Amino acid sequence: MCGIVGAIAKRDIVPVLVDGLKRLEYRGYDSAGVAVLDGDKIRRVRRVGRVAEMEQAAAAEQLHGQLGIGHTRWATHGGVTEPNAHPHVSHGLIAVVHNGIIENHEEQREHLRGLGYTFESQTDTEVIAHLVHHHYQNAPDLFEAVRRAVRELTGAYAIGVIALDRPDELVCARMGCPLLIGLGEGENFIASDVSAILSATRKVIFLEEGDIGHLRRDSVVIVDKHDAVVEREVHLSDVSLASLELGPYSHFMQKEIYEQPKALSDTIEAVLDAGFAMQLFGENAEALLPKLTGVKIIACGTSYYAGLTAKYWIESIAGVQCDVEIASEYRYRNAWADPQHLVVTISQSGETLDTMEALKYAKERGHQYALSICNVRESAIPRASELVFYTRAGAEIGVASTKAFTTQLVALFTLAVTLGKVRGRVSAEQEAGYLDDLRHLPGSVQHALNLEPQIKAWADKFAAKDHALFLGRGLHYPIALEGALKLKEISYIHAEAYPAGELKHGPLALVDSAMPVVVIAPNDSLLEKVKSNMQEVRARGGELFVFADADSHFSESEGVHVIRTPRHVGVLSPVVHAIPVQILAYHAALARGTDVDKPRNLAKSVTVE
Structure with a gap:
């Protein structure tokens, strides 16, 4: 991991790749690189450090191309070195960028060494590049080579692949890590986050688990995990470029701390309009919420602390048993499950792998109903949940969560009072009082900012x-x-x-x-x-x-x-x-x-x- 951007167009896409990587810097990274098809070879520039250093190197080398991929890396396998930075290239023919972790990379590495491949890095990603190259030699069809390669991978991945002799093709695949396709006029894009391509397009397709995408300049074909061609819904992103800029602030964290009164007000708005109504949590809520006898919250990091706060609210206001679990621990124990307990997942991005896998595990254990509290629409965890409450914090760029946390607290408080109302523990007078508390909350937060x-x-x-x-x-x-x-x-x-x-x-x-x-x-x-x-x-x-x-x-x-x-x-x-x-x-x-x-x-x- 951590950030992917790719493009195929009739114009020079190096500025698009560099701009996309800059907009992905907030995700955290330690190296950056791009690879483009330039004439008769794949040209690659990688640097340890910031995207700006890689950009200077690309300019110095006069890098140009109409097909390319870029990546910001957060080290997992192997240290922070240029050989470990993405993109990875196999035999000058195949270039790959990858987010995620390939769990069987050591097994595949030994297999590929037996086939004569040598490795220049310590990464699991280089395994993908060589594996695609191997299949491409046997079946010179880039899409088919990628399809065969990912079938041999165990773990989580989002990948983008280009080939030297396929100047009009960009292939991508997703399993467990977020990846989307951006649709342009005579050009198309891939990215791990919509912010990376907002300057080029707002029309996006969110890939599902197991999807493989085949992009040309004027077409996109998606095949699902069952090898069937599928039509995925096209979304018009509502993320604004202004929300991704610093404006008058020195840092994004500072900006986001000061955006909290508005983020809270936007998140509270629907509650003030409807009261603590079950439909706030989705169209299935009226059928599901009255059946519940308990709540299990699953989250990581800051979101886990929001869940711990919610435990007090849910048990005191709703009179419902509430357990809070660290996602990365929950999925590796023999957990007890009650089908009548609501599983609540909390994730700013909606793509947190530990939380997503914990949700899958909870359902395997017998939980029937899940509620996602999330800040990113159409992300993976909400799509896997029966109920959803979207916070309206806007884009959060700083790695340390601020406005996402406080809006999550509001969402969880809303859940607690709603459950209390469903169970007859919250009177009309109390509901009015809680609504009044919410109404005054942004002002109280502004007073705190004044300190x-x-x-x-x-x-x-x-x-x-x-x-x-x-x-x-x-x-x-x-x-x-x-x-x-x-x-x-x-x-x-x-x-x-x-x-x-x-x-x-x-x-x-x-x-x-x-x-x-x-x-x-x-x-x-x-x-x-x-x-x-x-x-x-x-x-x-x-x-x-x-x-x-x-x-x-x-x-x-x-x-x-x-x-x-x-x-x-x-x-x-x-x-x-x-x-x-x-x-x-x-x-x-x-x-x-x-x-x-x-x-x-x-x-x-x-x-x-």
């Missing part, structure tokens, strides 16, 4: 630290987890989070004057308990940084720093308190000079295990 100057001053202190501890209780423990994750992933400061009551069961041993302790302390029923835990920290010389509410009655003192949000917003408080920890991480990273939008070793769309 940035104070939080920035804290961040300057954090920049010199190597470790940090985050504490929260109840609904706000997952926000502590999210705060620790944000800090570690973009500033590279090691951070951990605990329920504040767990301090005395081990983590207190870490506390000293060099360990800053961040406390999420809203004015709720657990406030006095949190204050007691804070005293445990101060008694050991720890320095406290407290995010409180205006009416929490905290006072600053030596070693105790307090920032207050304007007011306590009740049950939706986790959404508001997510804002300060995002800002803290952002400014700590700036102070340390790290790459805020593209932190090292991480990718935005995680389509490998």
Whole structure:
């Protein structure tokens, strides 16, 4: 992985490939490359580092062509080196780009070595290039060679393939990793993300599992996993180019933090119009939701923390048992399943491989009903789910999730209240109160954003630290987890989070004057308990940084720093308190000079295990 773009046209497509790779930079990568058919050879330029370095090299070599493929790589098999960068070429005849992981690559490598192939890289992708080349020698039909090759692959892949002697053909295939086809006038495209081709077309086809596409300049043919020619629906993308530009902001993360009032307002709009109505979750919701006796949430990373928050809401508001599972762990244990429990998957991209595979596993175990909470329409996980709630966060470019997280919280809160209403636990008066809470939420988030100057001053202190501890209780423990994750992933400061009551069961041993302790302390029923835990920290010389509410009655003192949000917003408080920890991480990273939008070793769309 991580990003693919390809094009076949009657114009020079190198600028298209480079522009597409730049728009895929947000996904995270460590090298980039392009390969084009230029006259009588496949010409390739690859560089470790940023797309801009590869672009300069391509310009210096006067790279041109009307057929080509490009890739940004996030290292899986083999280190960050130019020989491991994509595209990979076999015998000067076949060029391949690939997202995903080929699980049987070692077996195929030995097989191909036995056929006389030599390998220049450590990647699993080079196996694909040689395998296609092998079949192309036996059947000089590029589409058929790719079809035969992918039948021998085990694992997840999205691939694009060109051949030296096929100047009018581009072949692609998808299994487990996102891939789409873009339709132009006398030209066509492939990409792992619609953002890569928006400057050329908005008409896209999302490939299904097992699809193979055959593109010419004026035609597209798709064959499914059963070798049948199929017609896939053409979609008109509503992603705007403006949403992919920085505008007045310094970083995409900063932009997306500040877009949260609008993202929340857009996501809440349908709820305010319809109330907590079952149809918000799709046309099948009225038939399915009343049958449910429990909820199982499956997610990864930040989305998992959203699920942990939702557990409190679902059990307290709806009175329904709720379990929350890490997707990558759930699918590898002998999990118990109740067919009457709703499986809820949460994924910003809708393509997270661990979550997608966990959903498949849940259905294999006997779960009948699935709800997808997702930010990308027509992505794989919603298509595999009976119910869908689309958040309306807009494009999220920064690797560290911000507005996707807070809009996921709103979606999950909506689910909790809707289930409560279905089960007769939420009265009309309570529903009106919850709607009022949602109505005021964007304004409360804007007030939290106004705290940035104070939080920035804290961040300057954090920049010199190597470790940090985050504490929260109840609904706000997952926000502590999210705060620790944000800090570690973009500033590279090691951070951990605990329920504040767990301090005395081990983590207190870490506390000293060099360990800053961040406390999420809203004015709720657990406030006095949190204050007691804070005293445990101060008694050991720890320095406290407290995010409180205006009416929490905290006072600053030596070693105790307090920032207050304007007011306590009740049950939706986790959404508001997510804002300060995002800002803290952002400014700590700036102070340390790290790459805020593209932190090292991480990718935005995680389509490998």
